Amino acid sequence: MIPYGKQDLNQSDIDAVVDVLKSNWLTQGPQVPAFEQSICDYTGARHAIAVNSATSALHIACLALDIGPGDRVWTSPITFVASANCALYCGAEVDFVDVDEATGNMCPAALASKLALAKQAGTLPRVVIPVHLCGHSCDMQAIAELAKEYGFRVIEDASHGIGGSYQGHKLGSCEFSDITVFSFHPVKIITSAEGGMATTNCASLAQKMAMFRSHGIIRDAGEMLRPDEGDWYYEQHQLGFNYRMTDMQAALGLSQMSRLDEFVAQRNTLAQQYDELLAELPVTQVAPLPDSFSARHLQVVRLHNASDRKSAFNAMRERGVHVHVHYFPVYLQPYYLNLGFTEGYCENAERFYQSILTLPLYPNLTNDELSHIAESLAECL
Numbered sequence: 001m002i003p004y005g006k007q008d009l010n011q012s013d014i015d016a017v018v019d020v021l022k023s024n025w026l027t028q029g030p031q032v033p034a035f036e037q038s039i040c041d042y043t044g045a046r047h048a049i050a051v052n053s054a055t056s057a058l059h060i061a062c063l064a065l066d067i068g069p070g071d072r073v074w075t076s077p078i079t080f081v082a083s084a085n086c087a088l089y090c091g092a093e094v095d096f097v098d099v100d101e102a103t104g105n106m107c108p109a110a111l112a113s114k115l116a117l118a119k120q121a122g123t124l125p126r127v128v129i130p131v132h133l134c135g136h137s138c139d140m141q142a143i144a145e146l147a148k149e150y151g152f153r154v155i156e157d158a159s160h161g162i163g164g165s166y167q168g169h170k171l172g173s174c175e176f177s178d179i180t181v182f183s184f185h186p187v188k189i190i191t192s193a194e195g196g197m198a199t200t201n202c203a204s205l206a207q208k209m210a211m212f213r214s215h216g217i218i219r220d221a222g223e224m225l226r227p228d229e230g231d232w233y234y235e236q237h238q239l240g241f242n243y244r245m246t247d248m249q250a251a252l253g254l255s256q257m258s259r260l261d262e263f264v265a266q267r268n269t270l271a272q273q274y275d276e277l278l279a280e281l282p283v284t285q286v287a288p289l290p291d292s293f294s295a296r297h298l299q300v301v302r303l304h305n306a307s308d309r310k311s312a313f314n315a316m317r318e319r320g321v322h323v324h325v326h327y328f329p330v331y332l333q334p335y336y337l338n339l340g341f342t343e344g345y346c347e348n349a350e351r352f353y354q355s356i357l358t359l360p361l362y363p364n365l366t367n368d369e370l371s372h373i374a375e376s377l378a379e380c381l
C-alpha cells in the first residue's frame with residue numbers, strides 16, 4: 001500500500017532522540033528553546049513558541065489575542081477541524097468564509113463581501129484564520145489589507161506550510177499576520193511525532209502564548225503581582241494548560257529542520273512529475289499562487305467529472321494506492337450542523353470537496369510508485 005503521506009527519518013534523527021533519552025532532560029531542557037530558535041532563524045519571525053500540537057498552538061494563539069465569549073472567529077471550511085475548534089475552546093463563535101474553487105484557499109473576495117455585511121450587522125470577526133491548504137499560501141496581501149480596513153487580527157494556519165514562502169517571505173515570518181502556526185504531525189512536512197509551533201513578531205503575544213502553554217504560570221520576577229517569596233516562588237496569572245513539547249520531540253524536530261529544504265525540494269520535483277504524468281487525464285492539479293513557493297504537503301487534484309470521485313477513490317485503493325480526500329467541509333460535520341450550519345452554506349467549498357482526490361506525496365516516493373499511481377489513475381478514470 002502506498003500511503004498518501006509519511007515521515008522520513010534518518011539515523012541522525014534517531015540519534016538526536018536517543019541522546020535526549022540519555023541526558024538529564026526529557027522535558028523542559030535545552031532542546032525546546034534550540035528548536036524554537038531554529039524556527040525563528042528559518043522563518044525570520046522574532047519569537048517561536050513550541051507546543052505539543054498545532055491544535056494547542058491554535059488554542060493559545062486565540063487566547064493570546066484575547067478571544068473569548070461574545071467574539072467571532074472566521075476560518076476556511078476546507079481544513080482540518082482544529083482550525084475551527086480553537087475558537088470554540090475559547091467560548092467564541094466560529095463562522096466560515098467560502099473558498100476559491102480553484103485552490104480551496106480562503107477567497108479574499110468572499111471575505112470582503114462577508115465583512116461588508118458583518119459591518120452593517122455589527123457582527124465583525126475579531127480574528128480570521130486563513131489556512132494554507134496543501135502548503136499553497138493564501139492571498140495574504142489581500143487578507144492583510146482587509147484586516148487593516150476592518151480591524152481584525154490574523155492567525156495563519158500553516159500546518160501544511162513550513163518551508164514555503166509568499167512574496168519572498170517564508171511562511172511563519174508573520175509578515176502578513178499576527179501569529180502563524182505549524183504542525184509537526186508525522187504526515188506533515190517535518191515531524192516531531194506530535195508537536196506544533198506558533199510564531200509571532202510581537203513580544204507580548206509571545207509572552208502570553210508561553211504563559212498559556214504552561215498553566216498560566218510566570219516565573220519572571222519583573223512580572224510578579226505579589227511580593228517575591230523566594231527562589232521557589234512562581235505565580236499563576238491565567239488559567240493555562242500543559243501544552244508543552246518534550247525535549248525528545250524538540251530534538252527530533254530540530255534534527256528534521258536540517259533537511260527541511262531538501263524535503264520541500266523533493267516534494268516540488270514530485271509535484272512537477274505529477275504535472276507531466278497527469279497532463280492527458282481529466283484532472284487539474286490544485287496549484288500555488290504565482291508569487292509563492294509551496295511546501296507541497298498534499299497532492300490534491302480536482303477531477304473534471306466530480307461524479308467519478310467515489311469510484312476512482314475506491315478503485316485506487318483497490319490498486320494499493322491509499323488516496324485520500326482533504327477535506328470534508330468542517331461545517332458539515334455533525335457537531336457543526338448541531339450548531340446551526342446547513343448544507344449549501346459555502347457553495348464553492350462544497351463543489352471543491354466533491355471534486356477532489358489527494359494522491360500520495362512524500363520525499364522518498366519512488367519513480368516506480370509514481371508511475372504506478374499515474375497509470376492507476378488513468379485506468380480508474
Ligand SMILES: *Cc1c(COP(=O)(O)O)cnc(C)c1O
Binds near residue numbers: 056080083131160183
Ligand atoms: C494537521 C492540521 C492541524 C492540527 O495539527 P496537530 O499538530 O495534529 O494538532 C491543524 N490544521 C491543519 C490545516 C492541519 O492540517
